[in-house]
Amino acid sequence: MSDPYQRPQYPLLIVISGPSGVGKDTIARLLMENENFYFVVTATTRPPRPGEVHGRDYFFLSHDDFAQMIEDGELLEYAVVYNDFKGVPKQQIRDALASGKDVIMRVDVQGAATIRKLIPNAVCIFLTAGSEEGMIKRLRERKSESPEGLKLRIATARQEMKRAQEFDYWVVNADAAQDDAVRQILCIVEAEHHRVDQKPIIL
């Protein structure tokens, strides 16, 4: 520390994760409205849900285009999630880090594990439902699933809940309390900016 009154401030890489059906997409969208974050758009082969916009919510890619990105080594991490591919384009991270803003990534639980390995000083937040019933209710209401798909998602979400301890923070996203979850995440971001042991993100 050269000047103790002028401490360094680095952009954070904030990973929002949690089980399927916990509301990651909604929270990510609300965070974007609240603050001046750089939002890393994930690529996926799944079809858009109503209201989702290509390039804002996801890059909706064909299987061929996604395969090409894998071939070109252009994905930071990718995984098959319920028969669909999801992955984080490296160019998105490069652009994000160049922006100087805090970066938000919305990643499923297995993706978050990979990111933690690649970027140890990422701030990893685990979103959880207030109860298992609440989580299952949300998955049912999504209605974009076949009955078999729903069953698979519930079983996976149960397994994913057990991985919360791998994360830095946990935030409950209870029904009708999304604003609380957003406020708590913004607090975590603010607190992380006050940490003494901040280091720049190196990729």
Add this chain to the structure above:
Amino acid sequence: MSDPYQRPQYPLLIVISGPSGVGKDTIARLLMENENFYFVVTATTRPPRPGEVHGRDYFFLSHDDFAQMIEDGELLEYAVVYNDFKGVPKQQIRDALASGKDVIMRVDVQGAATIRKLIPNAVCIFLTAGSEEGMIKRLRERKSESPEGLKLRIATARQEMKRAQEFDYWVVNADAAQDDAVRQILCIVEAEHHRVDQKPIIL
């Protein structure tokens, strides 16, 4: 983790420290007004400043009474600070932990080092002035010092500023921005309650 939806919540031990003249006392008082914290009252042999109340701001003890507490092993830590003794009564910590509330301690920089050793999961916050000029200005304005005392405090404060990296968080307490500092500390407290690796304070 037995039930991943019911994560444990433990009271935090929050140590507010920082160099002499940074405004630890004022911030501690503002925090008490804002939130339902348990405030650990420090014992000191220094005379009260205007407005300070025995038992609320400090326990103002005679040198004899302070010496007796040392003899009885009733201080968690104590130190001679500018010819005055300051120390944390163990009974205060016992009462605090029994209350179930988050506990706030306001401790000088050398005291904080001792507390960190005794209680590694204490949340240690380093208050800093926005600039050296600001800190010196505050020390001058205190007017409770002899010119020699002031000189000693300035030299010590400069040394203390170099120990910020031993803490978990740093918060700037700039002139006319105390509310910002309080808000930031409340955010740090909230974020710490969302940490996955919370552990109870064991003394």
